Amino acid sequence: MTLLLGLFLGAVFGAILQLAGASSYTKIIGTLRLRDFTIMKLIMTAIGVGLIGVHVLDAVGVAHMKVKDLYLPGIVIAGLIFGVGFAVTGYCPGTALAAAAEGKPDAWMTIVGGLCGALTFAFLWPDLESSLASLGEFGPITLHGSFGINGLLIALPLGVLCLWGAVKLPGVRAT
């Protein structure tokens, strides 16, 4: 049952990515060149809904949270590497799968490259774990946790801010 739920949620997610233009090279590059904010508006809406909804679920005690560890120089370097790959391919690991299903061969190559990158990382991890990833370790910390307050106190205003920003951002900037 849980397996089917996974397939169903994933399929709806993939269909939305495709229909909303997130699997388009042109749309992603337009976003990164700060010319076409459609995808930015979409992400901000998703995060706005997520912030408020997740913390409401958490307040009622039904949220399954899974917060990732912070290791400071490592996370920054990882984000920088990811960003270069994102701008070169125009896909992220999820949208590449959607784009590949549309029949785009460059997305197929992104996936093959991704499988190789993930494998390389898996074999380098023991060395990275004891060096870079062990610097500046803070564990799975959250913003509200480090202030010692209820998550909704931050999530609600921040979520509203994201939704407001999503509405206010222009769609396509005139050039």
Added chain:
Amino acid sequence: MADDPAIRADMEGTVPMMPWWAGGLGIGLILLIAVALVQPIGVSTQYVVLDGVLLHAIFPDRVDESPYLKHASKGWTLATYEFLFVAGIPLGAFIAAAATRRLTGRVVPALWAQRFGPAPARRLGWSFVGGFLLLFGARFGGGCTSGHMISGVSQLAVSSFVFSTALFASAILTARWLYPERAER
């Protein structure tokens, strides 16, 4: 430029069928259902899982040497909620593209062709390199756009704010370097 039929055809495919607010709302709701019933959404770990399962089928002894692979691909199986979620993405995207008659066979995006030429090998080669960096970075950081930006920021995870900021800074600078502003005028 817009008269070039190849470019017009590609641009047509990039006019979204679904408005941004509906897409954002939909993805937000998927996250909420997932968080309420199972766990936050994520994609990039499953690249490692697929690597592990494939490698385990070919060189079982070699794979056992990597604690990271062993930990990621628990039981060397793809029949998990997490993997099926990721496998659903291309399935749903295929159905959506087919239903709206937007399946395509284009190799080189028109925008890329304008800047770097129409040679398929160049685009495919760089897609491989980009994909390598993408997943190397995602695994190093512990997540990708779904896991860190959408799930992580929604949970107010500090690591996700840091990862997303570094990601956008680097992606915007790289895009600016690949497509210099003056080239337009």
